[in-house]
Amino acid sequence: INGVELVAGADVSEKALKSFAEQFGVKQTFTDYKKMLRLKDLDAVSVCTPNYMHKAPTVAALRAGKHVMVEKPMAMNAREAQAMVDAAKEAKRKLVIGFQYRFSPEAQAVKRYVDDGQIGRPLFARVQTLRRRGIPSWGVFGRKDLQGGGPLIDLGVHYIEVALYLMGSPSAVSASGSAYTYIGNKPSKTLCSWGHWDHKSYTVEDLAVGFVRLDNGACMTVESSFAAHIEKDDFNLQIMGEKGGFTLHPPAIYKDEAGLMVNV
Template sequence: MAAANRPLRVGIIGAGGIARDANVPAYRALGDQVELVAVADIVAAAAERMLQEQGFQRAYTSYEEMLAQEDLDCVSVCTPNKLHAPAAIAALRAGVHVFVVKPPALTADEARDMRAEAARSGRVLTVGFPTRFSAEAQAAKRYVDAGGLGEIYTGRITALRRRGIPSWGVFTSKELQGGGPLIDIGVHALDTALYLMGFPEPASVLGATHTHLGNRPPGPAPWGAWDWRRYDVEDVCNALVTFRNGASLLVETSFIQNIEVMEEFNVRLSGTRAGLRLRPFAVFGEENGTLVDSQAAWLPKGKSYHDLIANFVRAVRGEEPAVCTPDQAVVVQRIIDAIYRSAATGGGVEA
């Protein structure tokens, strides 16, 4: 366990966008609680750039070598999804605490292996689900915890883009990412809904995926032209998830779909006393015989990623538990697996 009174020695695996724009600034914001020590990326130029621009001490082209050479306390795994489990497990085996960006892994089996390794090594394993830390989600959590919604029995999550296929990175590769909008953006909303619902045990899933537009030459492409010839993930993924406590959740996600909005990201939950919508935050209830909608007059500007990394660092120091747990990661990943399995088979499946 890292000494409480010295800076934690931090490494980064995967020196791309989420490392540069979210993880490193969040570590930096912690000042002398952390020391940015080493970065590994299979692309030497990417590792070198981060070394130069972000003030790391050493760069590697192999995370295995970095783990062997450096005496790190913790790493952020910021690679494409396919590398999350192998890199996290290698780090845990090396005695290093792990923060892995979302989604936890490609599959539920991988998430279980990561959980088992964290338990065996006694190291912290947590997942970067920033939406949970948003001001809206935290406000919603306070309502839920105070019983303001009553029993939550149904909900609907949306992570929709009209023309939002990333033209960078590997987001259109099933092999490297495990899927499209469901595992990439739907996972944020799914995790937040489960967090607010108290992570009920999933029961069954009926899912459907559609690919009709992403695999054709792009028309209007506000996010840039993507490589349609290599596009093999779903455009749209919809599902109905049921839980052992009787609750249900509707899931709607898309990278590209002919809909009226350019983008929508939301979580809506309904309970026996009231319902709520995350964005913009509102509660729908009944007061003194009148149906009443309440809106937040003000919410603090969230710094979700900073809060996530701060929670990770405090968890490594033994000061508080990590908010996103390996058990929760397995539940999220079980539902994603089941949705894709159901879509492939065309029928309902156990989650």
């Protein structure tokens, strides 16, 4: 990135830290991130720790006067997320979550139509991040105590963020939903390209569904799964407005023009 210099890194694993330093030419390394935060020439910090370790280093960095970008999901729960936001406001520093999907060519193309008024007032968004059978067989994706949740917090948050971005960033006023675990916590003989996961430690949901009301009068449904009895994986966002609508994959606009129903 132009104008950015990687000056230091911190990791509790000395082996990982050495590899990182060699790969990126970083001269200052620390096994204690708190010591790294004392560096005066450090302007911003990227928090790439596991989910359950997002809050502590983020709050510490903000209080040390550093701007922060933290990987998604932001935190393990709403309480932790609020504490992070409060720390950023108190320190008067920027806190950014690693949601990159809004910068995709598809999202940016659709955003032009939205900003041009082609969609009109948004009414409804449908978010779908569905895997037919895609439970990760590595890492701790199946452990709620370390991850905070399953497909909704891992996959769904990306498309929820894009949906809100393309709808003008409204705030949620109410939400309801359900989560179901019925495949991941049982041994499976079904062939799957993702491999076999540890069902004994699996404590997250297989499927999460939700309904959200927004303060601009619109509403949004959310469907997210690691495992579901569906035809195929389905990752998409659809938004319907008063003047037109669109889907993200493939990027397409649906509207009335010259007395015709037109797809762009």
